[in-house]
Amino acid sequence: METHITHSEEATREVAEEFLSTLKGGEVIELVGDLGSGKTTFVRGLVQALGSTARVKSPTFTVMNEYPTQSEKIKLVVHLDLYRFKEAGQLEALAINDYIKPDSIIVIEWPDIFEEPVLRADRKVMFRHIDEATREIQFV
Numbered sequence: 001m002e003t004h005i006t007h008s009e010e011a012t013r014e015v016a017e018e019f020l021s022t023l024k025g026g027e028v029i030e031l032v033g034d035l036g037s038g039k040t041t042f043v044r045g046l047v048q049a050l051g052s053t054a055r056v057k058s059p060t061f062t063v064m065n066e067y068p069t070q071s072e073k074i075k076l077v078v079h080l081d082l083y084r085f086k087e088a089g090q091l092e093a094l095a096i097n098d099y100i101k102p103d104s105i106i107v108i109e110w111p112d113i114f115e116e117p118v119l120r121a122d123r124k125v126m127f128r129h130i131d132e133a134t135r136e137i138q139f140v
Ligand SMILES: Nc1ncnc2c1ncn2[C@@H]1O[C@H](COP(=O)(O)OP(=O)(O)OP(=O)(O)O)[C@@H](O)[C@H]1O
Pocket: 006, 007, 008, 009, 010, 011, 012, 033, 034, 035, 036, 037, 038, 039, 040, 041, 042, 058, 109, 127, 132, 133, 134, 135
């Protein structure tokens, strides 16, 4: 278990870049933690570190966002937020399995919100709100 304490959004994005270096492509990654604990910020760090200038926002009406990158190893980041999915009641319409590809990664916020797991995850990153500017980020 690797534990990082960050004191800014930027520091959280840097932790994401470090996590990225442990990936080989094809992974499904769960992001677990309370509202505002830094999950979307972490995704922003992944996408940025892969050379995309896209603005990462929580998938809301769009349900899922895809970010093409400049990387050969990981060409696409697929970002899901099941919290919003649940509100949208749209899960069944989406064949998430189809997005698992060796040169993509799938990152999922709120992976446990449905009774049945939506996808089997390869990696898990946990986020804890410590105080206003401080977050604890853990991954294996
Ligand atoms: N060290 C930090 N790392 C990341 N975000 C931080 C940090 N300190 C403060 N923040 C603030 O916390 C918030 C994190 O928001 P973010 O959207 O990343 O959370 P989230 O876990 O995705 O929440 P949600 O479950 O609602 O999607 C932002 O407003 C950000 O500015």
